[in-house]
Amino acid sequence: MKIDLSGKLALVTGSAAGIGLAIAKGLAGTGASVIVSSRHEANVRDAEAAVRASVPGAQVEGFVGDLSNEAGCAALVKAYPKVDILVNNLGVFKQQDFFEIPDSEWLRFFETNVMSGVRLSRAYADAMAKQGWGRIVFISSESALNIPADMIHYGMTKTAQLAVARGLAKRLAGTGVTVNSVLPGPTLSDGVEAMLKDEVARTGKSAEEVAAAFVREHRSSSIIQRAASVEEVANMVVYVCSTQASATTGAALRVDGGVVDTIA
Known part of the structure; x- marks a missing residue:
């Protein structure tokens, strides 16, 4: 199978390192133009360089801004009014006992992990639908299904992403836009x-x-x-962003190494 996304513009949030950077490299390798993002200028420049080093001749640009709030998302959409592929990878996690998690952390996790994807999907999905093609991917986690006792607030946000992605896939039925979640395990x-x-x-x-x-x-x-390696997770994301994955939508696709003990 040869995945060719030449002519497509892909946005990967939270892509200065880790899974996000691996996804950006993977998409660039298919010929897509890629936007990487981070709150920090130096990290964005490093990510751009890393993508170019991995894929010589890659078309990559960077956005510096905090996407955990409405203003940051609005600034991104203003800079890039239209994308063909949106990978909602931005996320935070922290081990913390339930009884020690203040309201402010619950809200910070929700704003960062869930609302960033909600805002950007809302901003970009309509144009995707009008052109008859688009890909939206939420990077969730096996923790959406196996809620970790030491990161309940994190698990809550990952479950919420599954609900948003499934519902949005239904909302965009018949438009040529697919919406999926990818669930990494320990990576x-x-x-x-x-x-x-x-x-x-x-x-x-x-x-x-x-x-x-x-x-x-x-x-x-x-x-x-x-x-798993970050590349193993990125491989799944690149596939669901491909033209070949046109019949895969509303799905929660696990790259968890079999951690979730179910055959469904």
Whole structure:
């Protein structure tokens, strides 16, 4: 299968590193023009350079702004009024006990993880529908189905993304615009590596080894018994953004290594 997205403009939010950057590289590799985004100028410039290094000749631009609020999303839409592909990857996570999570954190997680995607989808979906083609992808998590006891606020936002994506897919029925969710499991992203850095330093093991031990202990239902790579997640996203994935919509597609113990 050859995926060719030449002539398409793709926006990947939260794409300065990790899964988002891998998705940006993957889409650029199909010929799409890509917009990367971050709150920090230096991170955006680094992401642009990383995409160009991965895909020589890639058409990539960067947006600097905070998409966790209405003003930031509006500024992005003003700068780029129309895109063909929207990947709502922006997200935050933090291990925190339920009884210690203040209202402000619940709201911050919801604004960042859910409302950024809601606002951008609302801004871009109509033009996609009018042109008869478009792709919207929400990067959710296996935590949407297996709510983690130590990150309940995070799990709540990931479940909400599934509801938004499914409902929006129905709303856009028959338009040629697909809306899907991709659910990574434990993934060796920059954020996860940062979370594991103390254990890496303490044990002298590699990040991959420590991540695999974490998976075996805390996600014992995993079939692959390791963390996925960011590229493995990006591969699924690139596929659902392709023209070949035209019959896949309203779906929650797992790249969780089998953590979610169900055949459905």
